[in-house]
Structure formats: C-alpha cells, structure tokens
Amino acid sequence: MIDKRVKNVEEAIAGISDGMTLIVGGFGLCGIPENTIHALVESNVTDLTCISNNAGVDDFGLGLLLKKKQIKKMIASYVGENAEFERQMLSGELEVELTPQGTLAEKCRAAQCGIPAFYTPAGYGTEVAEGKETKDFDGKMHILEHAFKADYSIVKAWKGDHAGNLIFKGTARNFNAPMAGSGKITIAEVEELVEPGQLDPNEIHIPGIMVQRIFQGEKFEKRIEQRTVRKRD
Numbered sequence: 467m468i469d470k471r472v473k474n475v476e477e478a479i480a481g482i483s484d485g486m487t488l489i490v491g492g493f494g495l496c497g498i499p500e501n502t503i504h505a506l507v508e509s510n511v512t513d514l515t516c517i518s519n520n521a522g523v524d525d526f527g528l529g530l531l532l533k534k535k536q537i538k539k540m541i542a543s544y545v546g547e548n549a550e551f552e553r554q555m556l557s558g559e560l561e562v563e564l565t566p567q568g569t570l571a572e573k574c575r576a577a578q579c580g581i582p583a584f585y586t587p588a589g590y591g592t593e594v595a596e597g598k599e600t601k602d603f604d605g606k607m608h609i610l611e612h613a614f615k616a617d618y619s620i621v622k623a624w625k626g627d628h629a630g631n632l633i634f635k636g637t638a639r640n641f642n643a644p645m646a647g648s649g650k651i652t653i654a655e656v657e658e659l660v661e662p663g664q665l666d667p668n669e670i671h672i673p674g675i676m677v678q679r680i681f682q683g684e685k686f687e688k689r690i691e692q693r694t695v696r697k698r699d
Contacts, residue, residue, distance in 0.1 A: 467662055470630040470654075470680045475505040478653045478679050482511055482618055489574060489614060490518040490528060491621035491645045494544075495691045497638025498527045499622040499655040501683035507531060515539040517614055519570065519641050521551045526689060532560070541614075543567040547691060566594065569611055571641060576613035577648035578676070583612045619649030622683075623672075626656035627663075630677030631670045639671060647676030654680040 472478045479502060482488070492498030506514075507530045514537045521542055522529035529548050531537050539561040545551050554560035565573070566588040576584055585608035589595050599610040621642040624635035632654055634642055646652050659682040 467629050468674075469628045470674060470677055471628050471659070472679045472681050475501050475655070475681060475683070478502060478655070478681050479505050479509060481651070482506065482509070484511055485513045486511075486617040487515040487517065487615065487649075489577075489616045489619040489645050489649050490516055491619075491638075491642035492527065493519055493637050493640040494547075495523065495527060495689045496636075497622050497634065497640070497642050498522070499620045499653070499683075500527065500686060502620050502622075502653060502655050503527060503530060507534060507536070510534075510536070512536050513538045515541065517541040517570070517574075517616060519567065520544045521548045523547050523691070524550050526687070535559070539563065541565060541570070543570050564594070569594075571644050573611055573614045574641070574648045575644040577615070578644055578646070581613055583610055585610055614648060616649035617651070619645050619647065619652040621646045621652065621654050621672075623654055623656045625658045625660060625665060626654055626677075626680050627660050627665050627674070628680070629662055630654060630674030630680050631665055632656070632672040632674075632677065633665060633669055634671050643671055646672040651678045652676055653678070655683045656680060657683060657686060 516537050521540055532550050541563045555562045569588050587608050590607045590609050595609045601608055623632040625633045654677045
C-alpha cells in the first residue's frame with residue numbers, strides 16, 4: 467500500500483504557486499475544503515484560476531481568496547451569493563467564465579477519465595458557445611467542450627484512509643467526486659482519517675489511485691448558505 471498521508475495542510479498545499487489553476491470541490495457551502503482554502507489564504511499565493519461550482523460567500527470558502535485578490539479568473543456555474551465577486555466582476559478586476567453546471571461537472575469528469583473533449587447541446591445559441599466548434603447530431607446542434615486542465619484538484623471528503631480511498635457524505639458528493647483525479651495532483655481533506663481496511667470497499671466513492679495527498683482537517687464550520695423559515699402561527 468502507498469501511504470498518501472501528509473503531516474498537515476501546509477504540506478498538502480506545497481507546490482501550489484502563483485498563476486496555477488485549481489479545481490476546488492463543494493456544492494454551495496456544502497463539502498468545501500475549508501481547511502485547505504484557509505491555508506491558501508495564509509500562503510498569499512496569487513493570480514490563481516479557480517474552477518468551482520460556485521465562488522463561496524464574502525467571508526467563507528473561495529470568497530476568502532477573492533477578498534484578498536488572490537484569484538484572477540473564476541470558472542463557475544453559480545455565483546449569486548457573493549457580493550465581492552459581483553463587485554470585482556463588474557469592475558473588471560476579475561475574469562469570469564460562466565459554465566452550465568452539468569457541463570462543468572462533465573469537464574471535470576472528462577479530465578478525471580482522460581477524455582480530451584466531448585459534445586453537448588447545453589449552451590448552444592448562447593454566449594457559452596462563442597468561439598467553440600459546433601456539430602449537428604441527429605438534427606440537434608452541439609458544442610465541443612474541452613476537459614479542464616488543472617495543476618491541482620482540491621476535494622473534501624467525509625472519510626478517507628491512508629491509501630487515499632474516499633467516502634463522501636450526502637450533497638458533498640456532488641462535485642467532489644468528479645473533481646477528484648481531475649487535476650495533475652489531487653489533495654483530499656477529510657473529516658476522519660482511518661487505517662487501511664476500516665472503510666467498507668462497497669461504500670468507497672473514489673479509489674485511492676486518484677488521490678496523491680490526504681490529511682485530516684482540524685475543524686469544519688458546516689454553514690447553511692441560506693436559511694428560509696416561516697413565522698409561527
């Protein structure tokens with residue numbers, strides 16, 4: 467067995483430098499690698515291109531990197547909860563590439579599987595298709611989307627073992643699963659790190675071969691992005 471453990475989050479992010487492209491897991495504020503993001507904030511790395519479903523909120527998740535102007539380009543699907551993101555985008559300080567959510571997931575999965583590109587009908591006839599190759603399949607137009615090329619993929623899992631095998635919990639499985647293995651190096655942050663053999667093989671979502679570094683996070687905030695309640699009668 468190859469032991470993928472690193473001592474701490476600082477060792478996990480070793481090698482991430484200015485100008486790199488990072489794929490960052492999570493869905494909304496669910497399942498984001500918050501310990502790793504905090505370490506990147508402290509490292510002062512800049513000019514990052516970040517690929518993620520969303521851009522966090524002003525004081526949490528990728529919003530912390532945006533606040534310190536460490537991200538130069540954001541590739542995402544949903545960005546509606548981050549006022550600083552909006553300000554930087556409208557002022558021209560931040561380059562933004564909006565991608566349909568399913569396309570973003572498939573571009574990650576394609577990179578994970580070694581598929582260079584694929585055709586999809588999503589986005590045809592919109593700004594998403596500008597400058598891209600198009601082709602007719604059975605009378606329906608599709609656009610050619612290329613797999614992501616990232617230096618690092620950073621994911622967060624519920625449990626993992628020393629070999630890098632991962633189990634996600636609930637909604638956190640959504641984007642973390644296809645993002646694991648989609649970068650040249652995958653860093654896995656886990657809530658619980660266990661000995662080899664302690665994970666049920668039938669419950670493992672991502673095999674260790676897709677992970678190069680794994681560590682146990684120190685604390686997880688587990689925020690609720692929006693809470694909607696009704697008044698009591």
